[in-house]
Amino acid sequence: xxxxxxxxxTLAEAASTLERIAPTRPSQPIYAxxxxxxxxxxxxxxxxxxxxDLELRVPAEVESGFKTLVPxxxxxxxxxxxxAELAEFRLTPEGLTLEIGSFKTRLTTADAEAFxxxxxxxxxxxxxxxxxxxxxLGRVRYAAANEEYxxxxxxxxxxxxxxxxxxxxxxxxRLALYDASVQASEPLKRVVPARSADELVxxxxxxxxxxxxxxxxxxxGVEGPRFRMGLSLMEGTLPDYERVIPQSFxxxxxxxxxxxxxxxxxxxxxxxxxxxxxxxxxxxxxxELAAEGEYGQAREELEVATEGEGPLLxxxxxxxxxxxxxxxxxxxxxxxxxxxxxxxLTGEEEPGYLAVVVPLRV
Amino acid sequence: xxxxxxxxxTLAEAASTLERIAPTRPSQPIYAxxxxxxxxxxxxxxxxxxxxDLELRVPAEVESGFKTLVPxxxxxxxxxxxxAELAEFRLTPEGLTLEIGSFKTRLTTADAEAFxxxxxxxxxxxxxxxxxxxxxLGRVRYAAANEEYxxxxxxxxxxxxxxxxxxxxxxxxRLALYDASVQASEPLKRVVPARSADELVxxxxxxxxxxxxxxxxxxxGVEGPRFRMGLSLMEGTLPDYERVIPQSFxxxxxxxxxxxxxxxxxxxxxxxxxxxxxxxxxxxxxxELAAEGEYGQAREELEVATEGEGPLLxxxxxxxxxxxxxxxxxxxxxxxxxxxxxxxLTGEEEPGYLAVVVPLRV
Numbered sequence: 146x147x148x149x150x151x152x153x154x155t156l157a158e159a160a161s162t163l164e165r166i167a168p169t170r171p172s173q174p175i176y177a178x179x180x181x182x183x184x185x186x187x188x189x190x191x192x193x194x195x196x197x198d199l200e201l202r203v204p205a206e207v208e209s210g211f212k213t214l215v216p217x218x219x220x221x222x223x224x225x226x227x228x229a230e231l232a233e234f235r236l237t238p239e240g241l242t243l244e245i246g247s248f249k250t251r252l253t254t255a256d257a258e259a260f261x262x263x264x265x266x267x268x269x270x271x272x273x274x275x276x277x278x279x280x281x282l283g284r285v286r287y288a289a290a291n292e293e294y295x296x297x298x299x300x301x302x303x304x305x306x307x308x309x310x311x312x313x314x315x316x317x318x319r320l321a322l323y324d325a326s327v328q329a330s331e332p333l334k335r336v337v338p339a340r341s342a343d344e345l346v347x348x349x350x351x352x353x354x355x356x357x358x359x360x361x362x363x364x365x366g367v368e369g370p371r372f373r374m375g376l377s378l379m380e381g382t383l384p385d386y387e388r389v390i391p392q393s394f395x396x397x398x399x400x401x402x403x404x405x406x407x408x409x410x411x412x413x414x415x416x417x418x419x420x421x422x423x424x425x426x427x428x429x430x431x432x433e434l435a436a437e438g439e440y441g442q443a444r445e446e447l448e449v450a451t452e453g454e455g456p457l458l459x460x461x462x463x464x465x466x467x468x469x470x471x472x473x474x475x476x477x478x479x480x481x482x483x484x485x486x487x488x489x490l491t492g493e494e495e496p497g498y499l500a501v502v503v504p505l506r507v
Numbered sequence: 508x509x510x511x512x513x514x515x516x517t518l519a520e521a522a523s524t525l526e527r528i529a530p531t532r533p534s535q536p537i538y539a540x541x542x543x544x545x546x547x548x549x550x551x552x553x554x555x556x557x558x559x560d561l562e563l564r565v566p567a568e569v570e571s572g573f574k575t576l577v578p579x580x581x582x583x584x585x586x587x588x589x590x591a592e593l594a595e596f597r598l599t600p601e602g603l604t605l606e607i608g609s610f611k612t613r614l615t616t617a618d619a620e621a622f623x624x625x626x627x628x629x630x631x632x633x634x635x636x637x638x639x640x641x642x643x644l645g646r647v648r649y650a651a652a653n654e655e656y657x658x659x660x661x662x663x664x665x666x667x668x669x670x671x672x673x674x675x676x677x678x679x680x681r682l683a684l685y686d687a688s689v690q691a692s693e694p695l696k697r698v699v700p701a702r703s704a705d706e707l708v709x710x711x712x713x714x715x716x717x718x719x720x721x722x723x724x725x726x727x728g729v730e731g732p733r734f735r736m737g738l739s740l741m742e743g744t745l746p747d748y749e750r751v752i753p754q755s756f757x758x759x760x761x762x763x764x765x766x767x768x769x770x771x772x773x774x775x776x777x778x779x780x781x782x783x784x785x786x787x788x789x790x791x792x793x794x795e796l797a798a799e800g801e802y803g804q805a806r807e808e809l810e811v812a813t814e815g816e817g818p819l820l821x822x823x824x825x826x827x828x829x830x831x832x833x834x835x836x837x838x839x840x841x842x843x844x845x846x847x848x849x850x851x852l853t854g855e856e857e858p859g860y861l862a863v864v865v866p867l868r869v
Contacts (some may be wrong), residue, residue, distance in 0.1 A: 216802050219776060219777065219802050219803075222776045223773070223776050223777070223805070226769070226772055226773040226776060227773060228769065240803055247807050247808050247809075248770075248773050248774075248805070248806075248807045249805065249806055249807065250776075250777060250803060250804065250805035250806075251803045251804050251805075252777075252802060252803040253801075253802050253803050407588070407590065408610075410588055411585070411588040411589060411610050412610075414581060414584045414585050414588060414612075415581065415585070415612060415614075439615075440578050440581050440614060440615050441581075441602055441612060441613045441614040441615050442612065442613050443585070443610070443611065443612040443613075444610075444611055444612075445609050445610045445611070446609050447609075
């Protein structure tokens with residue numbers, strides 16, 4: 146008989162993380178299962194949604210090894226709802242018995258061989274700290290398209306170049322990129338589906354552990370001390386976006402990013418519902434924000450540091466501008482190339498980040 | 508020109524409370540409006556959804572009185588998103604101007620006379636502390652039907668009798684009642700829609716302020732120092748429910764309510780999805796809970812105080828049993844009249860509460 150024992154809390158945390166991957170309405174029944182493998186002094190848990198495979202390894206007291214599949218969400222519920230400290234499983238011919246204190250269950254199992262193997266791919270490798278990858282993906286995510294439109298815009302492009310790792314996303318109307326330094330080899334561009342990137346960011350949290358990224362044609366493997374993840378990549382790459390990033394500017398303003406974002410949020414309440422238009426009047430020493438819609442008008446002034454002549458009026462989609470500022474700490478530099486040509490936003494304290502927003506035609 | 512001034516936070520809290528009443532998709536456009544009236548040293552704010560009218564009064568510095576209507580949700584958003592301490596309004600021929608710090612808006616207004624007057628009704632009156640009313644409604648709410656079924660089951664019946672106030676709800680399958688003492692006059696039964704009762708409970712929070720309840724044929728008026736609320740009542744009363752409350756019992760168990768509820772939540776994870784059946788095996792000194800479904804089986808034992816012979820097996824809908832226990836502190840007395848006849852649950856530390864659950868036929 147195969148028996149293993151581990152702290153219930155450790156098991157509950159791992160199960161919760163994996164349940165986020167296992168779909169509640171799976172396209173194939175196998176994806177509703179959780180793969181469990183007891184081996185050496187570990188319990189290996191794995192879930193897949195067909196696009197993304199995630200494997201976690203937690204320490205456990207293993208009497209003898211086994212592999213099995215159990216229904217992922219039920220397993221998670223059982224483990225979370227129990228309140229004793231130790232969880233003990235046994236694989237028997239009747240199923241997997243789970244004892245947590247006085248709570249005893251027997252779950253139906255399925256053949257572990259039916260579960261898709263973890264595919265990490267093989268190819269170009271690069272090392273990156275977890276927090277840098279999380280920040281890069283997290284910062285640019287908003288600019289990817291969520292639905293419709295060309296499929297490639299629903300992804301985040303990862304680029305390797307000499308000493309540079311870049312994450313870039315665009316929906317064709319706005320763009321965000323984040324650069325970090327790495328010791329990289331050959332140049333490479335691959336596009337990760339934004340939804341898979343979201344799962345990766347959630348998993349990374351604030352850890353600083355080193356990660357190994359492995360890029361192959363159709364697959365990205367991410368390997369860290371706590372987990373291994375395999376993600377299906379998208380076909381193709383983003384269209385050439387560098388040409389929309391302006392290089393010369395007629396006016397610049399430096400404002401507190403959060404104060405500017407909050408002023409935008411206030412003024413946009415009365416903006417036109419459809420266009421979300423907000424007018425920014427730039428003049429020496431200040432920005433005046435104004436919006437007008439069906440229910441009235443709103444305006445607010447901010448005192449800011451500026452460079453350039455002005456005055457200059459540019460209208461923006463308030464949602465896009467707010468997204469570009471969200472989460473940015475400290476001062477933001479807002480550079481205008483003209484009233485109707487692209488502007489850039491850069492974080493003075495986060496030099497890797499650059500956003501491009503295009504003014505509305507007025 | 509009419510001007511008033513008050514702390515932004517006070518205004519934001521009042522607006523948020525009223526926004527919960529004002530529907531986002533109103534059946535009539537007028538219900539999307541917020542009624543504002545400056546009078547004496549107060550600002551009166553009122554919202555209605557046709558079923559329920561709520562009026563709040565907050566202290567304000569009033570230069571000269573006015574009445575107007577503004578879009579409720581926009582007004583709330585504007586006031587919440589601002590960050591200065593004082594809010595200042597002016598009613599002008601162009602609309603309502605609102606200045607909060609450097610944030611200035613002008614909102615379109617509508618004629619205040621178009622707003623439905625606050626209807627509290629006139630009739631039998633009773634006084635009740637806010638916390639008692641909140642507890643009575645909150646305790647029995649779960650037993651009211653949420654959808655379908657006979658309309659009257661979607662209400663909570665309020666009863667007045669000599670020295671007794673009772674709230675009772677049933678969906679025809681289970682029942683909950685809560686008794687409190689009041690100095691009441693004539694006997695009376697009225698049914699409040701459960702959704703309106705939910706709003707009332709939210710408003711009451713934990714306040715102990717005295718409330719005056721006024722029952723008329725079609726209306727319940729609730730008046731407190733902070734607010735006045737008028738609720739449309741339902742037609743008719745609940746069918747005679749007293750006959751389903753068992754009076755003699757064959758077995759009794761006293762368990763910690765929260766421990767019993769948690770054990771039910773654990774075991775039910777593996778219960779049959781459709782029936783939600785959970786078996787309770789009562790025997791001297793213990794209850795064994797067991798469930799079995801498509802994915803396996805679960806069981807757990809609780810040591811409890813019992814009276815009666817046993818053993819006795821009764822099967823219940825786990826959801827119903829869990830609902831009846833939810834939020835109950837301290838010991839619960841579980842009384843069985845037989846394996847297939849109604850059982851009662853009463854809170855040993857909350858004597859006003861009684862739940863009736865009927866075992867499943869097995």
